[in-house]
Structure formats: structure tokens, C-alpha cells
Amino acid sequence: MNNLLRIVESGDMMRNSITLFSSIQWLFFIFANTIVVPLSIGTAFELPAADIAMMVKTTLIFTGIACILQARFGHQYPIMEGHSGLFWGVMLNLSLSASALGLSLTEIGGGIATGILLYAVAALLIVTFNLVSWVQRIFSPMVASVYLFLLSFQLIFIFFEGMLGKEADGTIDIPVSLLSVFIVILVIILKIKGNTLISNFSILIGIVVGWILYVLLFPEDTASANLNGGSFKLFPLGKPNLEIGIIIVTFFTGLLNISNTIASIDSAAKIFKEKAKPVQYRKSMLLTGIYSFFASGFGLVPYTPFTSTIGFLQSTRIYERKPFYLGGALLTLMGLIPLFGSFLATLPITIGNAVLLVSYLQLFGTAYSSLNGATFTSNTIFRLAIPFLFGVSLMNLPVEIYSSLPALIQPFISNGMLMGMLFSIIFELTIKWERLDQVE
Secondary structure (H helix, E strand, C coil), X not given: CHHHHHHHHHHHHHHHHHHHHHHHHHHHHHHHXXXXXXXXXXXHCCCCHHHHXXXXXXXXXXXXXXXXXXXXXXXXXXXXEEECHHHHHHHHHHHHCHHHHCCCHHHHHHHHHHHHHHHHHHHHHHHHCCCHHHHHHHCCHHHHHHHHHHHHHHHHHHHHHHCXXXXXXXXXXXXXHHHHHHHHHHHHHHHHHCCHHHHHCHHHHHHHHHHHHHHHHCHHHCCCCCCCCCCCCCCCXXXXXXXXXXXHHHHHHHHHHHHHHHHHHHHHHHHCCCCCCHHHHXXXXXXXXXXXXXXXXXXXXXXXXXXXXXXXXXXXXXXXXXXXXXXXXXXXXXXXXXXXXXXXXXXXXXXXXXXXXXXXXXXXXXXXXXXXXXXXCCCCCHHHHHHHHHHHHHHHCCHHHHCCCCCCCHHHHCCHHHXXXXXXXXXXXXXXXXXXXXXX
């Protein structure tokens, strides 16, 4: 009897340990995907250090809560709820266009706030009047596939560049880059060759090992952070105004951002071998709309379910919700207790990027499988090739090349993700691809 009790207790301890490490792994993943967004927005809009620190704290608190609520009451999948990449890119581009538009950064920020508030109201109206099925017809499975391919390319490019340790003059820091490459190789080997336990925690192992090695090899580069910001302040980027051009750009970005919710839920449902229900889309969009409404008041980038989480889930193969809840709770705790958040903010950005690079490699597989084995003819290949390759091309053009265009459309044209999705939506709504299949 005693032996049986010891076996049971040992099993419970093992499960609790796995849950604990899984929660920490989720914490690192969510944190690494979150922290750079408020920092970059605050810097772009030339906010005081106290306001930026306030935005970072608010982001940590808000994101942790948002993740938990979505997984519990929204779509009910362990998918990170984070800042929209589409909105992030457009907001940064608009801040760079301030002088060309003849507007101050505060006026730009106020127009963005108005546009986000209108988008949040639109999202709530879509849910209220049960128009989700109408939205799904616009954001068809092919549009979702184009989005996934563009997202995988964009994220891999960002994290590959970020892990190289670029110097201020644009050159590569070779020792730092070599360490990043080593961590990438280590995580891949652990993922492929390790047993189930090691493979599932390859992301966490890579972060811990990389962090320790970075501190030992480059102690002079180890960053410090202080999240003890000022008091909460409404609309730090600028109070809502009626700058119509800025409002239109922001609102349209929000409408395209809805496709992210649909793609995330569909991809998660496939992992769990389920068929997503209409109520899951509605609940998720309801929460995302509420998050975005309140987030705009704190100068935060609007929220959306992170499709890129699918790659993380496929890498770790830990699908339970409890570690996800705990990871979200720990992130909120980081924001409430700045000392903890400041410690986590010392994670070397190159190491974080290296580990996330491996995690997001899985996303390309998700994009490929989203085609559901579709075959293309010499005619129908344009259905995928034009939106994807044109989007990738726009992503890689230097920003200066767009300077001759009207300032108001620069944020659209320069955003390869947004333009690729727009091409795909137009193609799907105007071209009968099934007929072209028959012509071949």
C-alpha cells in the first residue's frame, strides 16, 4: 500500500513539475512576443521614459489577462492574445509619415485612437448582429492560406535579422551571431532528436542555455531595465480627434485584422482535431473588440489571437490549457510587480529571436497544410502566387522607395502583409477560379 502511495505521489510530482515548466515556457514565449511592441511605439511617438514604462507595464498586465479570458471564455484554445502585427506596422509607418502629412505625432496618435475605437465598435456590431458568417465569406480559406504564408515569411525574416546582433552602423556582431546560430542548432537538435520530454521543452531549454551563455560571454552587453513608470495616463499617443485620413487608414487595417482571428481559430481547431463552431468566432471577436477598445486608451496596439502560436504549439506539443493560464497569470504578475518584469526584460533580444525563429519554422508547415492538398494549374497558380509573392516583394523594398507616393497611402503600399491579403480578397471575390481550373 505504501509503495502504491509513493508511486501515485511521484506521478503527481512529475505532472506538477511538467505543468510548472510548461507555464514558464509559455511566459517566456508571450513575453518575448510582447515586450518590443510598446517599447517601439513609445519610441516612435517620442514619449517620455515614464510614459513608455507605463505602457510596458500596462501591456504585461493586459496581455496576461487577455490570454486567460480568451482561452477560458472566448475561442477556448491556448492561443496567445497579443498585439496585432498589422496594426503595429501601420502605426509605426504613420508615425514616420508625420512630417510628410504636416501633422504632429500627437495628432497622428489621436487619429489612430479614433480609428481603433471605431474598429472596436465595428467588431462588436459584427458579433451583435451575427455577421461572422458574412465575414468568413470575405476571408475565405485561400485568403487565410495567403495570410499564413505571408505571416510565416515576415516572422522568420524579422527573427532571423533580430538574432544576428546588428551593430549601430548596420554591421553584424559576429560573436553574438555565432551564439545565436548555436542556440538555433541546439533547439532544433533537441526538438528532433530529444525524447518526448526534452523535445517538448526545447524552447525553454534554448532560452535558459542561451541566456546563461550570453551573460557569461558578453557581460558588458547585458541590459538592465526599469519598469517603474509613472501613473496610468489615458491616450498617451494623443487624444481622439477627427483626422479623417488617419482614421480611415487605421479603421481599414482593423477590418483586415479580423482575418487573423478566423485564421487563428481555424488553425487551432485543426491541431485539436476539431471543427470550430460559429460561437467560438463570435466570442473571440467580442473579447478582441473589447480589448482593443480599452487598449487604445492606454496607447497600446490593438489585440488579436496570435496565429503564430500554432507554431509554438506544434513545437512543444503541450496542448493543455492549465500551463497557458498560469503563463498568462505570471505575465500579469510581472506587470504588477515591476521588479520581476525588469528582470525578465534583461533577456538578450538576440537569444529571444533565435529561439522564436525555431518556434515559427513550424508555422510554414501550418501554411502549407492549410491548402488542404490543393493543386494548381498554370492559370490558378496566380490565386496564390500573386498575393504572396507581391506581398513578399513589398516587404523587402526599402522604405525610402515609397517616399514619392502620397503620404496617406504609404502605410498601405509599404505593408506587404496588408497588400497581399487585399490582393487575395479581391481575387477571391471577383474571379471564378473553378472555371479556370476546367479551362486547363
